[in-house]
Amino acid sequence: CVSTTNRHFVGRMGDPTSEVYLASPAVAAASAVAGHIAAPSDL
Numbered sequence: 001c002v003s004t005t006n007r008h009f010v011g012r013m014g015d016p017t018s019e020v021y022l023a024s025p026a027v028a029a030a031s032a033v034a035g036h037i038a039a040p041s042d043l
Contacts, residue, residue, distance in 0.1 A: 001013050001019070002023050002028050002037060003028070004022070006022070
């Protein structure tokens with residue numbers, strides 16, 4: 001999960017094995033459009 005929040009403790013996204021990547025809103029939006037973690041400059 002790419003998230004813009006600072007609450008990234010284990011199990012936060014429902015599964016204790018999930019991974020949370022902290023990102024700026026711009027990176028989160030670019031990642032949503034690209035379908036993978038991406039920088040805005042990649043679009």
